Amino acid sequence: MAVAETADSLLQRPSDNAFPILDRVPSSYNPLSTFILPKGEDRHYTQQFADMYFARLARVKPAVEQIAEEAWEGFEIAGETARRVDRALDVRQGELCWVVGTVYMEMPLKPNILDDLSKEHWISAPPDREKYISPGGKDETMLEDESGRLRLTGQHLQSQMLVTGCIIAAMGTENADGAFEVIDSRIVDLPRQPERWERDDEALALTGKSVKKQRPESGKVAIVSGLEISGDAADNLNLDLLTEYLLGEVSSSPGRSDAAQISRLVIAGNSLAHASPIPTRDELATKKGGKKYGYDASTYNPTPTEHLDDFLAALLPSIPITLLPGTSDPANVALPQQPLHHALFPHSREYANRPTEEGAGPSWFDSVTNPWEGDVDGWRFLGTGGQPIDDVFKYVAGEDRLDMMEHLLRWRCNAPTAPDTLWCYPFQMQDPLLIKDCPHVYFVGNQPRFETRVIDGPAGQLVRIIAVPKFRETGVLVLVDAETLGVECVQFGTFDRG
Amino acid sequence: MDKYKEFLALNVLNEERIISYRALSRALKVHTHLAKQMLYAFHHDENAKRPGSVHATYIIAGTKAIQTVPQTNGGPSQRSTNSFTQPSSPPLSSMPDQDGQEDHESDENITTTRFLLVREEDMKEAKAQFDEITSIHVYTIEPTPPKDLQVLTNCNREIQKEYANEDPLKDWRQYGTIQNPNVKRRTNRRPPPPAAPIATTAAAKMAPRPSSTTIAKSTEPPPAKRRKSSESAASASRASTPQVDAAAIPPSKPEAKAKAPTLKRDKSDIFKSFAKSKPPKPKKRDTASSAEATPAPEDEAMKDASEDEQEEDFALTAPTVDDKAARQARKEREEALRNMMEDEDEPMDDAPEMQAVAEQQATLIDSKAEEEPEQKEEVTVSGGRRRGRRRVMKKKTAKDEEGYLVTKEEPVWESFSEDEPVPKKAKVPVSSGSAAKGKKGAKAGQGNIMSFFGKK
Structure with missing residues (x-):
């Protein structure tokens, strides 16, 4: 243990020294509205989900075909050359060929809509499963396109991470059982990655201003998730420490200047512990037998929301905040979750743009969608509250969250398992959940522990992927250096004996 | 410079409160760093005089390399x-x-900076957990070692409540908070009184508590004259205290017995949301007062009844709160509502209001006694109408005695209203709900009580 020289500068008598006033590093912020759903009348829930699969396949197929073409050009086994087949149903028995389609995992343990319908016949619904994988190997992998389905088998599949909804090119032959024996497969891999500052430069160029060559050095972006404010009597002391740290009040001078480097706070979901799903009117009415006189405090407890509001309002004078909703937040349940409503934040919304203000630039306090993407200090950030990863986790055998995150990016799909096992809005013509631009930073909130890795793509893309742990459990705040994309952590805690 | 010693001696030694560096810096308007040093000096001096008289909790910051x-x-x-x-x-x-x-x-090695909150007796072991320590300072001092460090959160909660009327963009500078020159805040198109943007939050957070009680009181007395005078007197504070209206409005809408209550609640909630950001308060004020000005007899009866009861609540609970609030912050939070009511005294700080309010109070107390008999009659008359409230009573009385509700005689009513404080309280915060700060504390307590009764 080493003690820095300045460490005990505050363990002395009050001095007359003037303490410096620190200014926070500015944050360049340019959010995208990729996941904003149409409002009101224009939002429909009557479409078929099949359209999403078609749209997804149509968008990704050309790219996969190109990759497969390059890889398997002139591929020969026993004198037979692999041939491309357009539709899954055109595969002929015994013929070496390759085909592109959407993976569908048939898993007996997966929740089934028909089970939901017949739920009333059950005594009690089965508990949610941690994994859908059934031990007996009853799971089947299918490849489907608009024409039909192909059952996939083969050793090769064991080595692949596959979930419903991801798109692959598979090469092999159909065997005597009518199953497609896969020898090799390809996926689409990372999409194009924008240059740093690309969008900002474009915007500048469009407005006719000369593209700024010199930009001020960027600070750090703080990411936290799973605050899980519950309103319990003993609320989390760590939350106080987090506030004081970000405000630069705790710790001594060096620590303060570190905190002043943090230019933005991103909250990646689950800010409230038990706020979702929001009970419907009917539920509220039928919940209690008798009608209560007036406001019924036993059905609704506003304390957590107020604490969250206070927490945000305490930080906002000093640091801009981007707030993503998560599973337990009072937003819609289906992805993409829409921004938490400003009515929840009577104090913090002072720092948000008025809804009527158009073109006022991004809000200082920005309540955004989940998933969300946007440019922070020129880098493209893409983040979710964690639902897609948690859902993919149920399909695959491993525990490695980073691996799943990496696959999501390489599949170019933010939520491949939606709409199969993850609720999602029935998009029709397009699928915003497809990743069109490769992010520089991909963060996923509410993961069991902090992990990070840099992955690279075929065209030299480098992506920093970060699993952000739950703050309530770990007290960890993640800092991303907006110059180097290096990552560090700040952890808050109390020392307890034993 | 030595003001801090007085402050700390008073608060820590006499009042036995937990004082954090933030609380000290806010109280004395000094930089947080200076406050940390003050805490250290005080802790050092006191323990030199009398060992063990003051306990300190430190926060250690340091690094520890961990394998990601x-x-x-x-x-x-x-x-x-x-x-x-x-x-x-x-x-x-x-x-x-x-x-x-x-x-x-x-x-890749990820550096992790750790902030660890440590009791003074654990310092050695805690320090051993660090590779490098970059900073140590006193976080709080308190008369006795805290059993659970979580109680320290109360310091910040108090700060939030007490200094809610500060403008963070200006006043926080002196505390050494990191400033952000780029901050964007809504410019308020608030019409008359507070030109400063803070006023919104300030009003929302702070003002309501005291003034709501005053105004509630001032509007209580049925005589129109008094109301007018009180209005003029309180107009200054009123402008920024919409909740009052919310509080005042519900009673003036008594028609639907069973449903009205819920409606009222909703109303007050709506007002609450308005209160924070928008200026329509004056209007509401008007409607509220006009509603009051032309009250149907029934309405008045209800209004008076409920408000009187509230008042009695304050009277009852005030003293106990005083004791507790001083010592146990947590309890204080639960009783924040009662505090809210108790704050009656505060508004008097405003010189002009003072006299008027005092008078009103005096007359109120008098008139209360007078009014009560009337109520009783009216209550009995309109008994069916107020069933909701009665039900609440039942639940309560069922616990100790049952004769309560059945007897409709005057004395019964009186005792009823005296015993009632608890359920009443539950109601109060809601109606004055726009006082976000006060409410928060209140809710916790309220929730408990309500759910308790809800079980039935």
Whole structure:
């Protein structure tokens, strides 16, 4: 243990020294509205989900075909050359060929809509499963396109991470059982990655201003998730420490200047512990037998929301905040979750743009969608509250969250398992959940522990992927250096004996 | 310079409160760093005089290098990524590089800065957990070692309540909070009184508590004259206290017996949301007062009844709160509502209001006694109408005595209203709900009470 020289500068008598006033590093912020759903009348829930699969396949197929073409050009086994087949149903028995389609995992343990319908016949619904994988190997992998389905088998599949909804090119032959024996497969891999500052430069160029060559050095972006404010009597002391740290009040001078480097706070979901799903009117009415006189405090407890509001309002004078909703937040349940409503934040919304203000630039306090993407200090950030990863986790055998995150990016799909096992809005013509631009930073909130890795793509893309742990459990705040994309952590805690 | 000694001696030694460096810096309007040093000096001096008289909790900041990707995890993950990336990355030749890089990345050491809150007796062990310590300072001092460090959160909660009327953009500078020149805040198109933007939050947070009680009181007395005078007197504070209206409005809408209550609640909630950001308060005020000005007899009866009861509540609970609030912050929070009511005294700080309010109070107390008999009659008359409230009573009385509700005689009513404080309280915060700050505390307590009765 080493003690820095300045460490005990505050363990002395009050001095007359003037303490410096620190200014926070500015944050360049340019959010995208990729996941904003149409409002009101224009939002429909009557479409078929099949359209999403078609749209997804149509968008990704050309790219996969190109990759497969390059890889398997002139591929020969026993004198037979692999041939491309357009539709899954055109595969002929015994013929070496390759085909592109959407993976569908048939898993007996997966929740089934028909089970939901017949739920009333059950005594009690089965508990949610941690994994859908059934031990007996009853799971089947299918490849489907608009024409039909192909059952996939083969050793090769064991080595692949596959979930419903991801798109692959598979090469092999159909065997005597009518199953497609896969020898090799390809996926689409990372999409194009924008240059740093690309969008900002474009915007500048469009407005006719000369593209700024010199930009001020960027600070750090703080990411936290799973605050899980519950309103319990003993609320989390760590939350106080987090506030004081970000405000630069705790710790001594060096620590303060570190905190002043943090230019933005991103909250990646689950800010409230038990706020979702929001009970419907009917539920509220039928919940209690008798009608209560007036406001019924036993059905609704506003304390957590107020604490969250206070927490945000305490930080906002000093640091801009981007707030993503998560599973337990009072937003819609289906992805993409829409921004938490400003009515929840009577104090913090002072720092948000008025809804009527158009073109006022991004809000200082920005309540955004989940998933969300946007440019922070020129880098493209893409983040979710964690639902897609948690859902993919149920399909695959491993525990490695980073691996799943990496696959999501390489599949170019933010939520491949939606709409199969993850609720999602029935998009029709397009699928915003497809990743069109490769992010520089991909963060996923509410993961069991902090992990990070840099992955690279075929065209030299480098992506920093970060699993952000739950703050309530770990007290960890993640800092991303907006110059180097290096990552560090700040952890808050109390020392307890034993 | 030595003001801090007085302050700390008073608060820590006499009042036995927990004082954090933030609380001290806010109270004395000094930089947080200075406050930390003050706490240290005070702790040092007092313990030199009388060992063990003051306990300190420190916060240690330091670094500790940790392996981000644990070995157990790193191994398999890498293998799986490799097997995956192999087929998918077109140029096979790039594989080795990729491998190399991944190895490199997963070995990456992530520095973790830790902030650890430590009781003074645990300092040694805690320090041993760090590789390097960058900062140590006093976080709080308190008369006795806290059993659970979580109680320290109360310091910040109090700060939030007490200094809610500060403008963070201006006043926080002196505390050493990191300033942000780029901050964007809504400019308020608030019409008359507070030109400063803070006024919104300030009003929302602070003002309501005291003034709501005053105004509630001032509007209580049925005689129109009094109301007018009180209005003029309180108009200054009123402008920024919409909740009052919310509080005042519900009673003036008594028609629907069973449903009205819920409606009222909703109303007050709506007002609450308005209160924070928008200026329509004056209007509401008007409607509220006009509603009051032309009250149907029934309405008045209800209004008076409920408000009187509230008042009695305050009277009853005030003293006990005083004691507790001083010592146990947590309880204080639960009783924040009662505090709110108790704050009656505060508004008097405003010189002009003072006299008027005092008078009103005096007359009120008198008139209360007078009014009560009337109420009783009216209540009995309109008994069915107020069933909701009665039900609440029943639940309560069922616990100790049952004769309560059945007897409709005057004396019964009186005792009823005296015993009632608890359920009444539950109601109060809601109606004055726009006082976000006060309400918060109140809710916790309220929730408990309500759910308790709700079980039935």
